[in-house]
Amino acid sequence: EKKLVLAGLAKVPSAAARAVVEPMLADATVRAEAEAALLGIARGIMGSAPDEAKSIAKKLSAESRSSAVRKGADAILRQADKFEDYIVAWQVAGPYGAGKSLDAQLRTAFPPEKATTKAKDVPWRMLPIPAGGKQPWMMDLLAAVGGERRAAYVRTWVHAEKQLSAKLEFGVDDGSKVWLNGKVVHSDGRGGAATPGEHRVRVQLRRGWNALLLKITQDTGPWQFCFRIRDANDRKLDGIGVDATREPASTGPATAASRPGGASTASAKSAPVRATPKG
Known part of the structure; x- marks a missing residue:
C-alpha cells in the first residue's frame, strides 16, 4: 500500500508532498520508492519552487543508496546552476x-x-x-x-x-x-x-x-x-x-505578501511611462 502511495506522490508537483514522503525514508521496505518519489517531486517543482527542489536534490545526492537517484538529483542541481540567480518560478x-x-x-x-x-x-x-x-x-x-x-x-x-x-x-x-x-x-x-x-x-x-x-x-x-x-x-x-505556488484570496499587485510589519519599496512612486523605441 505504501508503495502505491509513493508512486502516486512521485507525480504530484507540490512541495507539500515532501512532508508526506520524507518520513518514509526511515522504512527500509519502501526507502527506494520514497527516494524515487522525492526525485519525481523535485523535478515537478523545479519551475514553481526551485529552492525546495534544490533542497530535495541535495539531500538525495548526498544520501541516496541508488546511483540512478543520485544521478537524477545531480542533474537537477546542474540545471539549477545554469539558472544562476535568475528567477524562473513564475x-x-x-x-x-x-x-x-x-x-x-x-x-x-x-x-x-x-x-x-x-x-x-x-x-x-x-x-x-x-x-x-x-x-x-x-x-x-x-x-x-x-x-x-x-x-x-x-x-x-x-x-x-x-x-x-x-x-x-x-x-x-x-x-x-x-x-x-x-x-x-x-x-x-x-x-x-x-x-x-x-x-x-x-x-x-x-x-x-x-x-x-x-x-x-x-x-x-x-x-x-x-x-x-x-x-x-x-x-x-x-x-x-x-x-510561485502561494495562493492568495484575491489578486492585485499587493496580494500574498506576509505582513509581519514592514518595509515597502525604496521607490514608491511610479516611474514615468515612455513609449519610445529602445536604444
Missing part, C-alpha cells in the same frame, strides 16, 4: 488588450493589477521553464501566451530572512511595469529586445514574503524577460528564496 496570466499599442497596453489596468479583482477571476498558470539554450533563464512569453500587440502578467513571491536592501535587475521585450508589495517601482513602455541588466531598481525587501508582479507588453516578434534580485552592489543576494 505564474502567468494573459493575454490582455489584444490590438492595443504599447503605450495603451501599459496604461490600461487589466484585472491582474486591480486590487479588487478576486483570485478566481484571473486564470493564473505556471510559466514553463525554457528548454535549454544559451540563456536558460530567459522566460519565453511568446511560447506560453502567444500573439502580438498584447500584454501579460507574471507573479511570484520572494522570501527574505530579514529586511534587505536590494536591487531588481531585469530585461524585458517589450515594455514593463513592476510592483513590489503593491507599490509601483518601475514603468517603461519602450519596445526592444530583452537585455539582461537593462533595468535596475533599488528596493527594500521586507522580512518574510514579498509579492512581486510584472506586467510585460508585446508589440511584435520575440516576447521575453529575465529577472533577478541582487544586492545593492550588484552581487548575488543571499538570504532570499522564491516560491
Whole structure:
C-alpha cells in the first residue's frame, strides 16, 4: 500500500508532498520508492519552487543508496546552476488588450493589477521553464501566451530572512511595469529586445514574503524577460528564496505578501511611462 502511495506522490508537483514522503525514508521496505518519489517531486517543482527542489536534490545526492537517484538529483542541481540567480518560478496570466499599442497596453489596468479583482477571476498558470539554450533563464512569453500587440502578467513571491536592501535587475521585450508589495517601482513602455541588466531598481525587501508582479507588453516578434534580485552592489543576494505556488484570496499587485510589519519599496512612486523605441 505504501508503495502505491509513493508512486502516486512521485507525480504530484507540490512541495507539500515532501512532508508526506520524507518520513518514509526511515522504512527500509519502501526507502527506494520514497527516494524515487522525492526525485519525481523535485523535478515537478523545479519551475514553481526551485529552492525546495534544490533542497530535495541535495539531500538525495548526498544520501541516496541508488546511483540512478543520485544521478537524477545531480542533474537537477546542474540545471539549477545554469539558472544562476535568475528567477524562473513564475505564474502567468494573459493575454490582455489584444490590438492595443504599447503605450495603451501599459496604461490600461487589466484585472491582474486591480486590487479588487478576486483570485478566481484571473486564470493564473505556471510559466514553463525554457528548454535549454544559451540563456536558460530567459522566460519565453511568446511560447506560453502567444500573439502580438498584447500584454501579460507574471507573479511570484520572494522570501527574505530579514529586511534587505536590494536591487531588481531585469530585461524585458517589450515594455514593463513592476510592483513590489503593491507599490509601483518601475514603468517603461519602450519596445526592444530583452537585455539582461537593462533595468535596475533599488528596493527594500521586507522580512518574510514579498509579492512581486510584472506586467510585460508585446508589440511584435520575440516576447521575453529575465529577472533577478541582487544586492545593492550588484552581487548575488543571499538570504532570499522564491516560491510561485502561494495562493492568495484575491489578486492585485499587493496580494500574498506576509505582513509581519514592514518595509515597502525604496521607490514608491511610479516611474514615468515612455513609449519610445529602445536604444
